[in-house]
Amino acid sequence: MATDHGLRRLALGTLLAAFPGLEAPDWALELLGDGLAGHTLFGFNIDSRTQVAKLTAELRSARGDALIAIDEEGGDVTRLGHRTGSPYPGNAALGVVDDVELTTRVYAAIGADLAAAGVNLDLAPTVDVNTADDNPIIGTRSFGASPPLVARHARAAVEGLQSAGVAACAKHFPGHGATLADSHLELPTVDAPLPVLRERDLPPFAAALSARAIMTAHIRVPALTGDDPATFSRFALTDVLRGEYGFRGAIVTDALEMKGAALVAGGIPRAAVRALAAGADLLCIGARVDAELVAAIVDEIVAGVGDGRLARSRLEAAVSRTAELARWSATPHARGDHDAGLGIAAARRAVRVEGSPAALASPLVVQLSSGHSIAEGRVPWGLRPHLGGTEQVEVAAAATSPAALIERAAGRPIVVVGRHLHRSGDSRSLVEKLATAHPVGVVEMGWPSLWRPAGCRAFVTTHGASLANGRAAAEALGLTAS
Structure with a gap:
């Protein structure tokens, strides 16, 4: 005993x-x-x-x-x-x-x-x-x-x-x-x-x-x-x-x-x-x-x-x-021989681009605020670290209007970045109204869906919102500084 x-x-x-x-x-x-x-x-x-x-x-x-x-x-x-x-x-x-x-x-x-x-x-x-x-x-x-x-x-x-x-x-x-x-x-x-x-x-x-x-x-x-x-x-x-x-x-x-x-x-x-x-x-x-x-x-x-x-x-x-x-697992093998660019290279291969990103040169980038799961926690996401001099604003879809964003863009195209945009009525409505009145592209960084706003010039799907995914999306739109 x-x-x-x-x-x-x-x-x-x-x-x-x-x-x-x-x-x-x-x-x-x-x-x-x-x-x-x-x-x-x-x-x-x-x-x-x-x-x-x-x-x-x-x-x-x-x-x-x-x-x-x-x-x-x-x-x-x-x-x-x-x-x-x-x-x-x-x-x-x-x-x-x-x-x-x-x-x-x-x-x-x-x-x-x-x-x-x-x-x-x-x-x-x-x-x-x-x-x-x-x-x-x-x-x-x-x-x-x-x-x-x-x-x-x-x-x-x-x-x-x-x-x-x-x-x-x-x-x-x-x-x-x-x-x-x-x-x-x-x-x-x-x-x-x-x-x-x-x-x-x-x-x-x-x-x-x-x-x-x-x-x-x-x-x-x-x-x-x-x-x-x-x-x-x-x-x-x-x-x-x-x-x-x-x-x-x-x-x-x-x-x-x-x-x-x-x-x-x-x-x-x-x-x-x-x-x-x-x-x-x-x-x-x-x-x-x-x-x-x-x-x-x-x-x-x-x-x-x-x-x-x-x-x-x-x-x-x-x-x-x-x-x-x-x-x-007492002695994990600390190795440093993997390619430092592996993550970016893998993320590039996962990007899917529909339409013409060329129509979105020098845009205003609008990131729509989204929540996070408990599993994810508050981890930064989006295109901001990769944009160089491109302006980005973050807004809540329910708290802004197409007119306000078009005025802020001052003639520039708008690229909307979001996660699971199709799940939010406010997000869908905002993007759909923008796309009928202004040159608009979308970057979807969540689980993909069949939703595509009419009039959208380019739709980019990253299949995730990691730092590497953000870099790959910015490159696909020609927005990276280097």
Whole structure:
């Protein structure tokens, strides 16, 4: 029988915590010494490449095999580039190019950047098949809407990341691409029969079984998970992912602070017990973590073993898989031999231009304000860093008028830059009215749609809003300074 201390150490060995600030607080280091599996880094932990390398070295001084995780997907979800945007295009751009060798190279470069920063677990790639055009949380994070395409790029992305000794974590099992709700905010439901799931959503996970980890989704799929989210479903995690598909790596949860998990379970500690019992091995707590929350989760796991909600053997198996993940990723290979221009070159190949950009010389660039998902965070996007002397203004579509923008343009053409423009009635109306009265071009940096405003002189689709995507769009319009 494990001692209370031993049981608590086992519980800690299943947790990925987090902490605020650019330096690790004492409690975060002490928990690592006590057996905590590791920490996840967020944008608020990162100021520069030098600083983050120093931070990860500090974490490893407390525990040499600590897992240091991050959401670095390239494209619209970046933590290393949260101040500027990612230097790499994301999955939608790589999918439309459909060159698996390029995908491998881009992910190998991301892996090399992470290894140099001391990060050894990337919570990527996203391998959801984005079959819902208005999906609010996946979108350009997906390689596409075709299961075979997503599957081949999922395999390539995993291979690229892990070539740098950085563990890949394919997400979000069993597939978040058909949802119209954000699991950060609620529990989405994908009501599809099992044969549809096997044909549409699951193939990319079958292709990504070489990943050292796979992340669960806080989504309800009645045919697979019953009334529970996948994170709490033993059938989904143990019977299907492990038993049927033969996955042998670590099953990692999406952040348990998300409403799709915490609200359903009655709090993060109870969500932790339910996830472990279902077959999860490593629990992402989330971004808002302190020592008290970690202690509460540990207490609940210990209580769960005591009252029968969680078998001790299941907890031990989870710790064993997490420890194996830590051993595999203990020495990521910091390499600097990838082409510095790789991201821009890849983004150029993803640009699609309709019409004649030549009709838009020396324009006024109008960026329409857009929100951001919790997964993305507030990351700069658009054409501004690449415009040289070209004027840009940022406006809210609902707070301006075609007449005001035409007056501001003073005879110049107008290029409107936006993300998911077709989803906003105000944005569509503004662009459509402008295009009937003035020379107008559009740069769409979100998930593409069939919407095209009548009279538009040129329509540019970038398939993402990273720093690299912005550069490629500016070049396509002839707006770059060099």
